[in-house]
Amino acid sequence: MQMMTRRGMDWLSEAADLPERCREVWADDPRRPYALTTGRVFDVVVLEQRVGVETFDQLERHSMPLGPVMADWATRQIGFFLPIGSRDRFARTLSVESADPPAYRYLATGSVVVVPGPMPLTGDRYTWLRAPMVRLDSAPTRALAVAAMLVAADELVKRAERYSAELAGRTGSGTGVGQ
Secondary structure, three states: OOOOOHHHHHHHHOOOOOHHHHHHHHHHOOOOOEEEEOOOOOEEEEEEHHHHHHHHHHHHHOOOOOOOEEEEOOOOEEEEEEOOOOHHHHHHHHHHHOOOOOOOEEEOOOOEEEEOOOOOOOOOOEEEEEOOOOOOOOOOHHHHHHHHHHHHHHHHHHHHHHHHHHHHHHHHOOOOOOO
16 A cells, blocks of 8 residues: 655645645545546546456556556445546557457546545555556556556456366366365
């Protein structure tokens, strides 16, 4: 889990209806989540937790372009922050990478996302997997990397689930490993 820098907090709070109020809330309680409007300074791609965590892990492992990433552990969802206006680029990349793209929600203008406070603790509902450190740049590679790795991570998770089910079927019939 990560904590936000002052510059990251200033940038993120710009998405609030009242940025000063957002900063005041976080100054009083740095663990407190806050609802921010998407489409002003960032968009968010929301993924199911298993695929989202794997996507995050692969992007980090391969040092690919990656912005802030948050987790909502109660709803089991992971949110990837992208530059505003990345929806079409993201969708195009998904369609190129897969004939059957994985499920996701794209939050842009008119949507709201609840973000972790600047200093969440282990066990908090909302946490940062990668906290905002600076203003998110508008580089198109971030949306491309997240889309491409989402497809790869989804396939990896599906294969692991198939293997697990096959293994359970073999061990349940008495012909599994160690028999």
